[in-house]
Each structure stands twice: as structure tokens, then as C-alpha cells.
Amino acid sequence: MSKPIPLSRHQGLDAIKLESPDGASATVLLHGGHVLSWVPAGGVEQFYVSPDSAFALGQPVRGGVPVIFPQFSARGPLQRHGFARSKPWQLVMAEQGADDALAVLRLTDDAATRMVWPHAFELELSLRVSGRSLQIELACENKGEQAFDFSTALHSYFAINDLDEASVQGLAGLHYWDAVAAVEKQQRVELLLPTGDLDRIYHQVKEPLLLREQGISTERRLQIQHQGFDDAVVWNPGAEKCAALADVPDADYRKFLCIEAATIEHPIRLQAGESWVGRQDLTLL
Template sequence: MTGDPAGLPKLRLSHPSGGRAEVYLHGAHVTSWVPAGGSEALFLSRAATFAQGTAIRGGVPVIFPQFAALGPLPKHGVARTQPWERVDDGDRPGAVRLRLRDSAETHAVWPHAFVAELAVEVGDDWLSIELTIRNTGDAAFEFTAALHTYLRVGDVRRASIEGLHGLRYRAGKEERVDEDRSLIVNGEVDRVYLNTPPDLVVHDPQNARDFLLRARGFADTVVWNPWAAATAALPDMEDDEYLEMICVEAAQVGAPVRLDAGASWTGSQRIRVQPA
């Protein structure tokens, strides 16, 4: 385990092939993933803030128990700004399991007993992230969640996403159907695609690579890029960085998960990089 200048502990994962990743205990936040023989696959803002109580801009934030501002809680819930603990024995250098338990701080905004676990594993050309939520209280609760994955692309104006054609999506208060054969981002996009297929492809021609995304347990997919005007209003993102990223997030937003006392839920996303 290492640390950064802000004093936040960080774990380095490595695979014998050369694939590697970095994970902060702060928010159980994956901030870097480099496939074997390749280049950085996750976007992390050069202006990202690393501090207690603050979300990190980029990587893979863990969203729980509320997605965005769709409810009474702070935006994107509490998990991404809480300190998590390592619970595996450290015998696998390419994998880690982290845990977050409810606390007085989480009860202040969400009065439920829970345990969240995040399992992260890196391989030669793939990254796997699995989120499990257990209800440890005596009453049912509901939540929404996401793995808010920021993919790094060479130029988002040249990138495209396949697998969303014909699907319903929400954009603000409107609901529409995607009629494009592939999604090309040429302006601000903030969509929640409902009941999406498990497999999607993101083409990154500038870097001559494709991202193959496979989700399990999550019913929906969020696609987000703030574009120029919204990026300029973000204090933790430089003005031109929207060109370097696209968020394609495994999510459970359209229908909240209801967990009875003692029950658990698991959702995962596995990303593979291959030459275009």
C-alpha cells in the first residue's frame, strides 16, 4: 500500500502479464487501469481533488445508495466519499476486496444498516469490478447504484458506442428511443438507458482500440459527457478534458433495488480492451 501527497492510502494491483491498476481506500475508487502492453484506459482529471470527504473526478466512482440527484440524499450518495477497509488477505497481487459498513456519518443522511463490498481484479487486457450490497438491518430498504466508469479516449468526437440502438433512455424529464445505429457524442450527453443488453462496445479510433463492456446485475447503462460549457463550470476538471473521456456506466437507476432484511444484491462490470 502506498499514499499520495494528500495522505490518502492507495493500493497497486498487478498481473503477471503487466496489466496493472490503482485503487484508493477513499471511496474504494479505482483511478488507473493499464492493460498489458497498452496505455491508460481510465480517465482521471488533471484537476482532480484528493481529500477526505471529496469525490475524485475520474476513474470509477462507486455510486450508492442514490444515483445523481434522484432522491433526497447528497448527489451520488455517500459511498464515494467514505473510507473503505481492505478485507482480503492480500495473497493475490492482482485483486483486492474492500468493505464499507454503515456508520454514524452514513446514518446522518441514510438511516439504514448495510455492508458494501467492492471486489477489483486486473488481468492482462481486462478489469473486473463487482459491487455487493447486504442489508444488515431489520427492515427492507431501497437503493440505486452505479459504477461510474470514466473511459479514456483519444478524441470523444471520433468515438462511438454500439449496443444501444432501439433502446429507451431518459434525458432529464424526457424519455426517448435511440434510433441511431451507434451513439456518436458531438455535444453534451446525459442519458440513462433502461434495460440494456449486457454487452456494449466503445470504439476509440484515435487510440486504435475498442472497449468491450459486460455488465451483470445492473439493468441500465448511463452515458455521460459534460461537453465544453458544463466542464468549464466544474472546479475539478480542466476546460478541454471533456474531449478525453466518455462515461459508460453499469447502473441500476430505472427501478431501485429493494433489499429485505438479511438479503444481498450484486452487480458487476468487466471491461476488456482489444485492438481496433
């Protein structure tokens, strides 16, 4: 028997708190379709949200999982990372099932989006939390008469105890765009030990990635699996760039690592009536 989940408030904004009967939970804001929190059953918070983040309409939240659409970063004429992360989304459904909790949110074009991006679209963000897993699915449908191209990402900010204790596995052999050095490179080693000021777009990511943390008091293995997305962004601003971010405390670059399911290098083209679906499956092992 499924039970509807009522709307609640988080930091003054409309939110849905998904609670699975097994104790797993996740919170998503209608503002930006922004997943803010994920606590696997028996686990702790997996996402970083900056204590200095604005929770204000029209502004992106710093942390959690911003939805990047229809432009990545400054690779086009739109605002950085597009408009989806700053728009109010609609709640389609939210319910607790026998062994999970689900929510679906929707964003469609309006007069303001058509002014900057003249296309009719429907985005649907579906979340499912259960046990040790969170699934985030993003679907886009072209509702207009003309084809359009878009880039997209689920810009996940994973909370870490300290950058020195974190590593990422599964990138060996992949080619990537190093946005700091502005050069195309290849990942030679299996283990990526992130240092500050890391900004890379790995291409053709087919296998699951593993975020590992190994410290005196920490031992964590988080599996990150993408479907439908071609690229994976690994980003950490480092000390200097973090100090320049108004909405992140200076030392907090040590407390998160972004690993983003993305399609950037080859934007997705949808003809009239066509749809695309991408998924990011997160499992705490």
C-alpha cells in the same frame, strides 16, 4: 502461490496497486473505494482522472470509477450520487495470484451514514485485473431488520483521445431517459457518436457495449459488459457544463466519456439479510 500486496500511497491517500504477473495493473484508493487507474497488459491507461481533481478526504475524486450509492444524482434527499464515493473504505484483502491480482474493499454504515440514511448495510467492492480485463464487482447486503431501497452505479470515466474519434455500439433499440432534454426517447441507430452535453440513462441494457475509438493515431475497442445492473448511463458534459465544473480543465470534456453500469430507474429493494451483486467487466479487445 499468492503474495499479499502492501498498502501504498497515491496523491497523499492510501491506495492499493494491483499488479498482475502478466503486466496488467490497476490502482484503487481506500478513499471512496475509488478505482483510479487500469492499464491492461501491453496497453495504456484506460481511465481519465482530472488533473484538477481534489484528492481530499470527504470529497469525491473526479475521474476513474466513483462508486455511486445509495442515491443516483439528485434523485433523492442525499448528497449528489450518495455518500459511498466520499467515505473511507476498509481493505479486506489484496494479493497477487499466479495470473491475476485481486483486492476486496468494504464499506459499512456508521453514525454519519445512519444520520442521513437510517439503514445497516455492507458494501463490498472486488477487483480483479488480469491480461486485457478488469472486473469490478459491487455487492450490497442488508444487515438491518428493515427493507431498504437503493440506486447505484460504477461511474466509469473512460479516457479518450478526442470525443470526435469516439463512438459507442450496442445501444440500438434501447429506451433511454435524456436528462438534457428531460424526455424519454428510443435509440434508433446502432452507433452513438457522442457530442458534448450528453446525459442519458439507457434502460434494460442486456448486451455488451463497445467503446470504439478510431483516429489517425488511435484504434481501440473496449468491451463493457454488465451483470446485475439494469441501466447504463452515458455522460459527457460538453464545453459549457465542463467549464462550470471546478475540478475539470475547460477543454477536458473532449478527453473522457462516462459509461456507467447502473441501476437507477427501478431501485433495488433488499429485505433484511438479503444481498445484491452487480458486475462491470471491461476487456480491451
